[in-house]
Amino acid sequence: MSSKFSVLFLMILNLFITDNKVYSQNNVKKQLEYCAAQASKTLKIIPDDGTLPRAVLNGNKEWKFITYKDWTSGFWPGELWYLYEATGDKKWKTEADKFSRFLTPLSVSKANDHDLGFQIFNSFGNGYRLTKNKEYKDIILKTADTLATLFNPKVGTILSWPHHKSEGHNTIIDNMMNLELLFWASKNGENKKLYDIAVKHAETTMQNHFRPDFSSYHVLIYDYETGKKIKGITAQGYRDDSMWARGQAWAIYGFTMVYRETREERFLDFAHKLARIYLDRLTTEDLIPYWDFNAPGIPNEPRDASAAAIVSSALIELSSFTKDEKLKTEYLTKSKKMVQSLSDSYQSGDVNSAFLLHATGHKPAGSEIDCSINYADYYYLEALLRLQKLK
Template sequence: MNRLFLLLFVLTLTNCSKQEKNSVVDTEKILSQNVEKTKETLKVLTPDQGFARNIPKNQKNWELVGVKDWCSGFWPGVLWYSYEASGDEELREQAEKFTAPLKSIAYSPAENHDIGFMLYTSYGNGYRLTNNEEYKNVLLAAADTLATLYNPNVGSILSWPSQTQFRHNTIIDNMMNLELLFWAAKNGGTKELYNVAESHALVTMKNLVRKDSAIYHVGSFDETTGEFLKGQTHQGYADESMWARGQAWGIYGFSVAYRETHRKEFLETAIKVSEHFLNRLPEDGIPYWDFDDVNIPDAPKDASAAAIAACGLLELSKFVPSKAQSEKYVNAARKMINLLSEAPYYSGDTNQALLLHSTGHLPHDSEIDVPIIYADYYYMEALLRIQKMDSEVTSELAKS
């Protein structure tokens, strides 16, 4: 990267921080606080008890779920990120202990598309940080298992085998599980894993991304002919509304799809769904659970959607064609992470979570305006991404 550009980039961020509070977060301090809080939680939580999922209102501690819950990998992922942030060997040991029980998922018949959420967050981060060959083998097996849900007639992975009312269903969340397949294809798996991931992303792009750049939660297809039947929602406000977390999955998922394939249409899609998300953010900068809920401004917020979108924007910023556009997405991500790092979203001493005010499944009256583990996971990821980015800029400036 050009050193003059780096200097101008830092000056731009500094100026923006004064005007919009985009970069005032003390990343080192927040990460340190999060690490210490995670270590406190580990004093009362062991792998045999289960995995953190949510904290109901008026409770302090995490509600726990078993290995097969789609969120089981996020708590081990938080531990791996905490280890990455601190270098604390105790955290590495705990991350290993909470990761180990998830191994069975890779070697069991696929029950849903969430294998990536479960294992790439846990074993994936573990392998990235330790190069443990056993972790690599588990990930390769997990990718093969996930690929069994692929339907060549449709060209996409079946997301929910149990949800037969949606026929062959492809949900936007599944874009996040493709990274496991892309990784496996480069690390000992077959080329077919790459082909499956690429095809799934293309089908999702062509059918779930609407003309207005909002994204359907669910695309239903004829499992024999591959015909797209309709787009609808399961967790959003309405079929044609913009469910905030789904839009965030799209930002991140299509950015990764471009990184792995270099297909221009994936980059264009990532940009347009990002622009639509940013253009529709409310004044306070954190999305409501669904941008079209008629109860806004009295509708609940979704901190998890902000954290996921921030990660996606930081990823996308590396690939957009102009420096101005890159700065825009980095600044937008910084602003959201800054907002999440303060009241009313930062938990502090409120409970065991890092973030408050996420919304899981409002139509089913589930996990509404509470801490949810995947919000913490992507929040930690975004903080680490920003820390690394700032470190690289500082290092380059020192050389100039």
Template sequence: MNKRIKQLIAIKSICVSVLVTVSACSSLRNTDINLEAETAYIQNRLERTLSNIPNDKKNIPRSLLEDGRSWKYVSYQDWTSGFWSGELWYAYELSGQEKWKEQAGRFSKELKPLAYEPVIDHDLGFQVFNSFGNAFRLTGEESYRRVVLAAADSLATLFNPKVGTILSWPRSVPNMEWPQHNTIIDNMINLELLFWASKNGGADSLYTIAVSHAKTTMANHFRDDYSSYHAVVYDRETGRRIKQVTHQGFADSSMWARGQSWAIYGYTMVYRETKDPVFLDFAQKVTDVYLDRLPKDLVPYWDFDDPKIPNAPRDASAAAVVASALFELGQYVPGDKGAMYRKKAEEMLNSLAQHYHAADENSAILGQVTGHYPNGTEINTSINYGDYYYMEALLRYKHLGN
């Protein structure tokens, strides 16, 4: 092969590489989400899921089984139970079709006992606010409001004033030093239940509890770079911090992707409810460390510090949570930075829509979600909370005028 031919081959190789790179970047820059197509896709998936719901006490689809086709079903007591009915309420909001309202009401009502039974963990916000909270927001029916208020009162029983936070797991969990007081970053999301209840007929103390939890977590749950620990264990009598550890992340010192997403979403919501600029500043700090470390397609690996990257699994649910949060945060932050957050949210949503749909052989919405990697469960699969927050992000995109 002569020198001229070698040069031409080299030039062609470079051009192909550039075209591939430009194509990938253009895909992210093209942030026009086809809401009509995504709404149709989602409705088709939900209809397929509904057609296979078992006539059983465990009838809530949580995640795909290892066959990649079938759903694992759980009862109303599972921490993810509220996401399914929440998806159905969001389908009603996206489409305006009454059939989704009927199904959403059916599955929401199954969760009613949660508001009145002894509290088994902090997840009442995920369970009840995503179901009954959306139900009341979209229908105004008084019966839904009463359940949300009862759930808020139940959640408040886990608050320890000596510590300043809500107990996450009121039982023995590995490495949590039971019966000491444990709090996980996920709990930030459940504060919305308390804030809402305090403004809609509940006690003022619910607001106070939520603010205390947010401030105590802000002081104890984050490293110098504003990445989050998954769990903090406190002395239940003195409030002294005992240790900062992980339960679902790669290591105590690593940034678990979904944990950071809970922080971003949580502190954005706390600013909305309090209008305290301290929380707005902190929401930006926990967001920026996450954005700075994302891969090019803006969907994180399950843990930012997994040494197997780029051969580690992704967590599309974290991307969905953050996209939803950034549509809101972008409205509160002025100028170019707020516009940047909004743009990132659109790019994340576009990436999920183009590259992270679930496989055709199942009826989930998003694929490539990782649940509990250290435990070896729900890895690179579909889980209902990923679908829920994806739908929420689409709705926020829609409501912002696109």
């Protein structure tokens, strides 16, 4: 190859790469604008009674509204904070503050379940990150102490559902997500024991919550007194030994976050293993999973856009910790593909004012199947913001 041709080839290649980068960022900007427009529609229809939007059921156009006690109550104010971060428009800051404050009672109430991280850190946590409002910080710290009351040192995990403890100490995989609240509080408050609780919970979960192939159970039941593992259950999946898509998504995201907070290589290695089985078993061309990887009616089973949104956001962060360039590229390429598929084929558009369609909540219970759900929207928006920040 002549030197003149080589220079020309490199110029064309560089132009192609640059154009792709521009297209990618322009596309992210377009989708963020879409989310802002949809959220503006939702703001106009929320009742002025302290409730928040949770889901739009299949075949409906109206939101199902919930109170601050619902486990999903933090996602809507979290979305508003993300829109403030994306746009700088103070309209979103005002609305985010309003809806976050509806959740304030959680910081001074007895812990009813483990979801305080989803509720308080997604709302006030994002709010404090963006505003440094001291009132928010106080609420976060109080709530972290409340969450810590559910920790059982004999087991080594946080009790997820106090109201479902007849069989033993239960811990669900979703609980990994709530550890971020404890890590933050240990670094920003006076209770350093919260860090140890979070690490111990992650350690115990890593040891007991997964099958030999690194697929996750939904629920682990432990003996209250001995801490012995009794059994694993997959309550919201197809069966106990199946890989429930959103459960595996929580695990990938959760252990990636634990590595970020601890910098312990064992957690990073585990996050890679959890991502590996998810990606290897993902057979859909658009990379949006069926609600359970073992569901018997595939390909005629519901998809779960929420699992795809969670994993896409997690893979972007996991890629930033990955030294293997080939693996790093795979994570980024597939996460972008997931976000692109959600943007191209799963947006709600004129169907309703949510961001996404085709999420699945609790199929075995016949609840929220193939619908719009606020946590799918939240992690989709988070993934877009993480893509926007990529260099």
